[in-house]
Amino acid sequence: MPLLPFMGTTPTIDSNAWVAPGASVIGQVTLGPQSSVWYGCVLRGDVMPIVIGARSNIQDGSVVHVTRKLAATTIGDDVLVGHMAMIHGCTLMDRAFVGLGAIVMDGCVIEPDAMLAAGAMLTPGKRIPAGELWGGRPAVFMRRLTEAEIARNRAGAAGYVELARLHRESQA
Template sequence: MITKGIKGEKPTIGENTFVAENATLTGDVTIGKNCSIWYGAVLRGDVGAIRIGDNSNVQDGAVLHGTLGVSETVLGEYVSIGHNAVVHGARIGNDVLIGMGAVVMDNAVVPDGTVVAAGAVILANSVLEPGIYAGVPAKKVKEGSEKITKMAHDNAAGYLEYKEWHK
């Protein structure tokens, strides 16, 4: 993995967390326990903190960043950030799936038990309700439910196994 301290802040990584050899972690990044940061992911905590809760994953090519003086990035527990997704200064709850290639912009709030579909764009300052969101800009296409929460949770739980194959 590539790590770099920025302005005296260095990434910290929780126990039993897998970070791929070519993932990049810079600055104020804190990763919880049992997480996985996959190949080519970039977590750039130079202008705002990045906090990742336990049992979460940031998949291949995804980017987490923020905007100086505006936003930091916070992920809850059992969160999956899909391949090539961008989370830019947003707050993501627990049991959330951000689909492949999706974009979540500054100060957006994605609550517990929510799925953002592949390719969707959540605009800056959006405050979502639980459910499934799709489109550009994203709109709610399905109300939240225990089934959606379980689907998002189970996706993240699967990565707890996958990361063991790569250690």
């Protein structure tokens, strides 16, 4: 797994986190306990920091970056970022969900238990309130998430913690 320094700053990876072989983590990146970065991801904290909390996952092929002199990227605890997502200079609060292939642009905020649908594009500065589902290009409010959907999303984050553990052990 390439953990690459940039301008004297090396990524900080918790000892209980897992970064898949083939992922690239560069510069000012902090990865919290039991979080995971999957195959083919790029996390490039070269000009601003990227901070990822506990038990969050960045799934295969996703890119996480920042906006120079404007916006770091902060990802809270128990966050699901689906395959091939683009996360750029934004905030994903605890238990946020970003669907497969979705784009979250500069200055956006996804609040707790909120979801951006697969393939959606959240344009700069937009905010998804807690418990809402947004979708489309550009993304707009679709509906409130049900309690069952919120529970399923929360279980998904826990499932990725276990899956990362199994991958880590199988490669040891």
